[in-house]
Amino acid sequence: MIERTFVMLKPDTVVRGLMGEVLSRLEGKGLKIVGMRLSHMSEAQAKALYSAHQGKPFFNDLIKFVRSAPVVVMAVEGESAVSIIRLLIGSTDSKEALPGTVRGDLSCSKTMNIIHASDSLDSAQRELAIFFKESDLVKYSRLDATWVY
Numbered sequence: 764m765i766e767r768t769f770v771m772l773k774p775d776t777v778v779r780g781l782m783g784e785v786l787s788r789l790e791g792k793g794l795k796i797v798g799m800r801l802s803h804m805s806e807a808q809a810k811a812l813y814s815a816h817q818g819k820p821f822f823n824d825l826i827k828f829v830r831s832a833p834v835v836v837m838a839v840e841g842e843s844a845v846s847i848i849r850l851l852i853g854s855t856d857s858k859e860a861l862p863g864t865v866r867g868d869l870s871c872s873k874t875m876n877i878i879h880a881s882d883s884l885d886s887a888q889r890e891l892a893i894f895f896k897e898s899d900l901v902k903y904s905r906l907d908a909t910w911v912y
């Protein structure tokens with residue numbers, strides 16, 4: 764099933780100049796970016812995105828970190844996009860993420876872990892709504908989606 768999910772390149776990715784590297788892994792996998800914006804997250808957006816972690820010891824540091832520099836927020840579509848992207852990015856703790864994954868290759872931190880992606884279709888819907896209106900998203904076909912062989 765074609766799924767639409769939310770993906771965010773975190774501030775560490777922006778300030779380390781790794782946006783292109785991470786985007787190219789998503790595009791190379793065959794995923795389609797249908798919405799994308801580089802911006803500073805507001806406090807309200809940060810708290811809404813991470814509401815499940817409110818009250819945890821790392822919550823305040825997490826909010827401070829995601830607002831420390833711009834992020835790239837994206838709406839991404841593809842076959843089984845939610846699970847495929849979670850596999851592609853690797854474990855939350857970059858120190859444990861396997862080589863070959865985005866986090867395994869590019870970071871060794873739990874907070875500065877490069878990328879966030881929704882963990883379910885329900886989360887994707889909720890998280891996308893924090894950053895995008897339906898009218899912000901574009902429609903087009905990837906050439907490989909229409910390839911006839």
Ligand code: CMP
Nearest residue numbers: 816821825855873874875876878879880
């Ligand atoms: P992310 O996939 O964006 O989802 C929630 C984020 O909270 C997670 O990546 C980590 O960056 C951060 N996080 C989760 N657990 C911890 C923890 N124990 N200590 C610090 N940060 C954490």
